[in-house]
Amino acid sequence: MKLATLRNGAPDGQLAVVSKDLSRFTQASAIAPTLQAALDNWDEVAPQLQKLSDQLNGGDISGKPFDASAAMAPLPRAFQWIDASAYMSHLERVRSAKGSKDAELQAERPIMYQGGSDTLLAAHDDVVVPSDDLAVDFEAELAVILGPVKMGSAPEDVADAVRLVTICNDVSLRRLVADDLQGGFGFFHAKPSSSFGPVVATPDEFGDAWDGKKLSGKLQSRVNGIMIGQPRTEVDMLFDFTQLISEAARTRNLGAGTILGSGTVANTHDEILPIGSDGVGFSCIVEARTAEKQKNEKATTPFLKAGDEVSIQFVADDGSSPLGEIKQQIEISK
Amino acid sequence: MKLATLRNGAPDGQLAVVSKDLSRFTQASAIAPTLQAALDNWDEVAPQLQKLSDQLNGGDISGKPFDASAAMAPLPRAFQWIDASAYMSHLERVRSAKGSKDAELQAERPIMYQGGSDTLLAAHDDVVVPSDDLAVDFEAELAVILGPVKMGSAPEDVADAVRLVTICNDVSLRRLVADDLQGGFGFFHAKPSSSFGPVVATPDEFGDAWDGKKLSGKLQSRVNGIMIGQPRTEVDMLFDFTQLISEAARTRNLGAGTILGSGTVANTHDEILPIGSDGVGFSCIVEARTAEKQKNEKATTPFLKAGDEVSIQFVADDGSSPLGEIKQQIEISK
Numbered sequence: 058m059k060l061a062t063l064r065n066g067a068p069d070g071q072l073a074v075v076s077k078d079l080s081r082f083t084q085a086s087a088i089a090p091t092l093q094a095a096l097d098n099w100d101e102v103a104p105q106l107q108k109l110s111d112q113l114n115g116g117d118i119s120g121k122p123f124d125a126s127a128a129m130a131p132l133p134r135a136f137q138w139i140d141a142s143a144y145m146s147h148l149e150r151v152r153s154a155k156g157s158k159d160a161e162l163q164a165e166r167p168i169m170y171q172g173g174s175d176t177l178l179a180a181h182d183d184v185v186v187p188s189d190d191l192a193v194d195f196e197a198e199l200a201v202i203l204g205p206v207k208m209g210s211a212p213e214d215v216a217d218a219v220r221l222v223t224i225c226n227d228v229s230l231r232r233l234v235a236d237d238l239q240g241g242f243g244f245f246h247a248k249p250s251s252s253f254g255p256v257v258a259t260p261d262e263f264g265d266a267w268d269g270k271k272l273s274g275k276l277q278s279r280v281n282g283i284m285i286g287q288p289r290t291e292v293d294m295l296f297d298f299t300q301l302i303s304e305a306a307r308t309r310n311l312g313a314g315t316i317l318g319s320g321t322v323a324n325t326h327d328e329i330l331p332i333g334s335d336g337v338g339f340s341c342i343v344e345a346r347t348a349e350k351q352k353n354e355k356a357t358t359p360f361l362k363a364g365d366e367v368s369i370q371f372v373a374d375d376g377s378s379p380l381g382e383i384k385q386q387i388e389i390s391k
Numbered sequence: 392m393k394l395a396t397l398r399n400g401a402p403d404g405q406l407a408v409v410s411k412d413l414s415r416f417t418q419a420s421a422i423a424p425t426l427q428a429a430l431d432n433w434d435e436v437a438p439q440l441q442k443l444s445d446q447l448n449g450g451d452i453s454g455k456p457f458d459a460s461a462a463m464a465p466l467p468r469a470f471q472w473i474d475a476s477a478y479m480s481h482l483e484r485v486r487s488a489k490g491s492k493d494a495e496l497q498a499e500r501p502i503m504y505q506g507g508s509d510t511l512l513a514a515h516d517d518v519v520v521p522s523d524d525l526a527v528d529f530e531a532e533l534a535v536i537l538g539p540v541k542m543g544s545a546p547e548d549v550a551d552a553v554r555l556v557t558i559c560n561d562v563s564l565r566r567l568v569a570d571d572l573q574g575g576f577g578f579f580h581a582k583p584s585s586s587f588g589p590v591v592a593t594p595d596e597f598g599d600a601w602d603g604k605k606l607s608g609k610l611q612s613r614v615n616g617i618m619i620g621q622p623r624t625e626v627d628m629l630f631d632f633t634q635l636i637s638e639a640a641r642t643r644n645l646g647a648g649t650i651l652g653s654g655t656v657a658n659t660h661d662e663i664l665p666i667g668s669d670g671v672g673f674s675c676i677v678e679a680r681t682a683e684k685q686k687n688e689k690a691t692t693p694f695l696k697a698g699d700e701v702s703i704q705f706v707a708d709d710g711s712s713p714l715g716e717i718k719q720q721i722e723i724s725k
Contacts (some may be wrong), residue, residue, distance in 0.1 A: 068431055068646075068647075097402055134470040134646055135470070136468040136469070136508060136509035137508065137509035139506060139579075152575075153589070166574075168574035168575065168576045168579075169504070169576060169579055170576035170577055170579060171504070171505040171506060171507055171577075171578070171579060172505060173471055173505055173643060174470060174471065174508075174645050175470035175471035175645065175646030175648070175649055176643065176645075176646050185542070186545055186642065187542060187641065191642075197433060208519070208521060208724050209521055211725055230642060233642065237577070238575060238577070240500075240502035240577055241502065241572060242502045242503060242504035242577050243504055243505075243571070243572070243576050243577005243578055243579075244505070244576055244577055245473075245502075245503055245504065245505060245577075246641050246642045247642075249642045249643040250643055250644075306578050307521065308509060308520065308521050308525075308564060308567065308580045308581075308583045309510065309583040309584055310584075311509065311510075311512050312402075312468055312509030312510050313402075314509070315509055341510070370637050388540050390543055
């Protein structure tokens with residue numbers, strides 16, 4: 058089934074079930090008022106939501122037209138947002154820019170950071186930044202939303218913890234990364250509010266494309282309508298979601314509703330922008346710039362400026378876009 | 392007024408008003424079901440809670456005996472927990488141990504990290520760690536809980552954002568700090584769930600001891616009943632709470648219910664443990680060990696082991712303990 062959180066004036070919105078093709082929705086707040094409430098009581102609530110979803114998809118409930126711009130982030134505020142870095146090509150390409158050091162350490166264990174989760178952005182919200190001279194960048198990712206995970210769980214014990222899957226734009230202010238890391242405490246100012254897709258889907262929605270550990274397909278990113286990248290999500294993912302979850306739970310329990318990001322999706326190649334229709338490209342601008350520097354000694358792709366539009370969608374192998382689209386403009390805080 | 396969150400089986404507990412002397416409470420869930428709900432609607436809810444508090448303190452409501460061990464963390468899960476480092480003596484003492492670098496940068500702007508906030512511990516909860524050979528340490532801090540703060544707010548604009556004050560134990564696994572920082576993304580595994588005091592108090596509860604920016608008094612920490620430190624909270628606080636809040640909001644809005652920690656309270660001195668009754672001491676073990684190394688070339692104070700008890704309380708200048716006590720045992724995860 059697919060779920061969304063609709064604006065109703067309350068900080069956590071209200072829960073809705075969305076049809077497979079994302080064309081229609083029906084309110085689900087009689088079953089659980091919010092997505093967090095559903096996740097808190099998933100074993101009891103999920104079958105009821107599934108039944109509603111079956112009725113909506115089967116036509117027993119006609120529903121109303123689903124407008125992705127009426128959706129908030131699936132969890133408009135979450136109790137935890139952890140972003141990992143599962144794709145090594147991303148790390149390799151940006152390492153010099155970031156000043157992070159230990160390649161071997163990163164290949165042995167996935168690294169991850171604790172992100173702010175009090176103001177998560179909707180798929181069509183503007184990305185409001187303090188200034189656009191901060192090297193504003195997007196990062197296209199997959200994200201999973203979890204049920205509770207016990208401290209010390211092994212990867213083989215956590216496959217069932219993945220309740221929902223969505224897409225993410227982990228907005229990054231590259232000019233602040235070095236300061237954050239030099240301070241010694243890690244990412245903070247460089248990572249303002251992240252954005253999430255208009256819907257979340259249970260893993261069964263993806264059929265064989267979800268193997269319990271990875272999701273297969275392409276993650277397409279465009280800036281002002283021009284394709285920047287479409288790497289495959291199952292390729293070059295050094296750590297799968299079960300490994301990421303286990304690592305995240307190394308010294309702590311994870312509460313229901315934890316959002317875990319894959320990190321910027323990246324495949325190994327030696328392309329630069331613009332890419333052809335079969336090109337792989339990049340899921341963020343800083344990687345494209347690094348590739349340009351390596352090939353031409355000069356980075357030419359600009360970072361994002363006010364008014365630029367970023368769009369991100371996951372495309373399945375049948376050409377469908379089962380998670381809808383993130384589509385946002387960069388704006389300056391007033 | 393003073394508030395607490397009482398266990399009722401739900402993940403966010405239920406709101407209660409506690410008497411000034413922490414002896415009695417009355418349920419407040421008819422006004423707001425949870426502390427987060429109160430913070431979401433503070434302007435409307437706070438006067439109603441204040442009235443209830445006045446009735447409880449005036450004896451118009453008899454209330455029931457308040458048992459601090461029945462309290463959950465004030466926000467058992469929060470949408471944001473940011474821990475700053477406002478006391479430079481702490482940073483100076485632990486810098487070598489942590490491998491963080493830039494003293495000048497840290498003195499210019501406060502550094503802060505994003506902490507996990509999905510499973511915050513109650514004042515009397517055990518601190519469960521994966522193992523006690525990870526150099527388990529406590530960090531005694533003050534923490535404030537905020538109303539909404541707009542991105543880019545100046546320090547002079549945010550004094551009113553402080554809704555509530557409490558105490559905190561920012562549990563740290565020192566042996567994992569270097570790994571976390573070497574990964575390049577900052578603290579993660581080294582900072583499992585933090586613990587908070589049994590009650591929160593509005594700033595007016597402290598009279599002149601709260602000047603809108605700092606709280607004056609002593610923060611006492613004991614391990615197995617032995618005093619480790621009692622530094623003054625207003626002394627050597629290089630960045631006050633308004634500066635910390637402004638810095639936290641540099642690139643982002645802060646949602647209502649953000650918890651912001653002062654960092655480990657520390658005063659400059661050249662003592663080592665044990666301290667006399669007038670001694671200042673330390674608010675964590677690693678600082679005591681650093682001082683021992685400097686004086687005797689050998690650290691002798693051990694990190695925490697299973698069964699050790701840590702207690703923390705804020706003591707006002709009249710000798711009272713207006714925020715109650717954190718009192719926890721270290722236990723190993725099974």
